[in-house]
Amino acid sequence: MELVATAQFRRAMERAIAAGSYSERVVRLVADLARAGGDVSHPLLDKRESSKKAVLLILTANRGMCGGYNGGVLRTAVARFEELKRTFENVELYVVGKRGFSYLTYRNYKVARSFFEFDDKPAFAEVDAIASELLERYQTGEIDRLDVVYSKFYSISKQRPTAETLLPLAALAAEAVADEGAEEASSAGNLQFEFLPSPRSVLEEIVPTAFKVEAFKCFLDAAVGEQIARMVAMKAATENADEMISSLTTTYNRARQGQITNEILEVVGGANALS
Amino acid sequence: MKCVAVTPEKKVVERETKFVVVPLYDGEYAIGVGxxxxxxRLGAGELRLTLEDDSVERWYVxxxxxxxxxxxxxxxxxxACKFSELDLNEAKQALNDALERPATSPELREIKTKAVATARARVRAAEKAARR
Incomplete structure (x- = not known):
């Protein structure tokens, strides 16, 4: 099972890297836009005044055997849920993964939507369906905020359960500004782009795309995190089992040897008595 | 001239080309060397790549x-997919779904218009692919 998890982890990792390069390109485009068109403003980037409804998306695994992975994510999720409930009148829970669903329903949290079709390779089309639905609800003003809780991937040895705000997408503008500063320092990429039809229109398209890719990245990170957690858990399980086998073998051998010694003593004792 | 097309999942196309025609939101746009x-901003439609050996490759984006x-x-x-991989029935179904969406508020109308336009472009591309 450790080997299976390792193979799945490699695959998930490759996908995560591909999505990472895509979102980097998107951020770079926004930085180019900021340079060409001045301000980067879009309805999806601005904080909403109203606080009627929020959605909390929780990404957990469908299966167990992955150590503290689900527990960590769910603890963070519950904390964020309570926090959101203080500011928003209504908080809906969207749960991905059977583990999260059973944990939350068992504790009497109301789960609005649940998704079990994601495994170790979430497809963009599947994530896109959920993301588009949420985006639509946000655009029509039905929800005012979207938070996601997932296991964020930092490196192979470090993943942390993280709660992030996906809508409004404040992070995009901040990243773009940071990126712009970095690029100016390196003096590379000083190209002046022509925008078709206009920076404004490109921005209108790029912000929803950035949101969807961001959401997709969360799913991929979660998939990678799950496989790593499973790999580590199963490695520990194999090692524990090996240790137990060796200690049980010793105990067994000792008992057998004891019995043999006993029998020899009886035979010798009997022989002595006869002679 | 290099042409690279990426989706969030993977790099779909990477080719050396002489000439590229991309579907912008309001029509085709051609890009040559230099x-x-x-x-x-891209719309939905056909991406045409003229390769080094003058053959033409068609993709749908x-x-x-x-x-x-x-x-x-x-x-x-x-x-992004190869032109030949488009499924006409699936595209038509997507168009029907898009047409059935509600348009009761300005935001919803905008979303619907966009979905319908995208679905129409896909049907057009699929029909073109089927004729070839």
Whole structure:
């Protein structure tokens, strides 16, 4: 099972890297836009005044055997849920993964939507369906905020359960500004782009795309995190089992040897008595 | 001139080309060697690549952006597939679904218009692919 998890982890990792390069390109485009068109403003980037409804998306695994992975994510999720409930009148829970669903329903949290079709390779089309639905609800003003809780991937040895705000997408503008500063320092990429039809229109398209890719990245990170957690858990399980086998073998051998010694003593004792 | 098309999942196309025609949101746009740096908003439609040996490759892309600079054309798109892989029935179904969406508020109308336009472009492309 450790080997299976390792193979799945490699695959998930490759996908995560591909999505990472895509979102980097998107951020770079926004930085180019900021340079060409001045301000980067879009309805999806601005904080909403109203606080009627929020959605909390929780990404957990469908299966167990992955150590503290689900527990960590769910603890963070519950904390964020309570926090959101203080500011928003209504908080809906969207749960991905059977583990999260059973944990939350068992504790009497109301789960609005649940998704079990994601495994170790979430497809963009599947994530896109959920993301588009949420985006639509946000655009029509039905929800005012979207938070996601997932296991964020930092490196192979470090993943942390993280709660992030996906809508409004404040992070995009901040990243773009940071990126712009970095690029100016390196003096590379000083190209002046022509925008078709206009920076404004490109921005209108790029912000929803950035949101969807961001959401997709969360799913991929979660998939990678799950496989790593499973790999580590199963490695520990194999090692524990090996240790137990060796200690049980010793105990067994000792008992057998004891019995043999006993029998020899009886035979010798009997022989002595006869002679 | 290099042409690269990526979706969030993977790099779909990477080719050496002589000439590229991309579907912008309002019509086709052609990019040749030495084109001025440009960023454009893509619509849904046919991406035509004229390769080094003058053969033409056709791809279907749906939304996103094209960036051309330093003789590299890169497309960021949400969906990209070979023209021949398009399924006409599926495209028609998507169009029907889009047409059935509610348009009761300005925001919903905008979303619907976009979905319908994308679905129509897909049907058109699929029909074209079926004729070939």
């Amino acid at each position: 084109h001025t740096p440009v960023v454009g 749906e939304g996103g952006f094209v960036e051309a600079a330093n003789d590299v054309v890169s497309l960021l798109t949400t969906r």
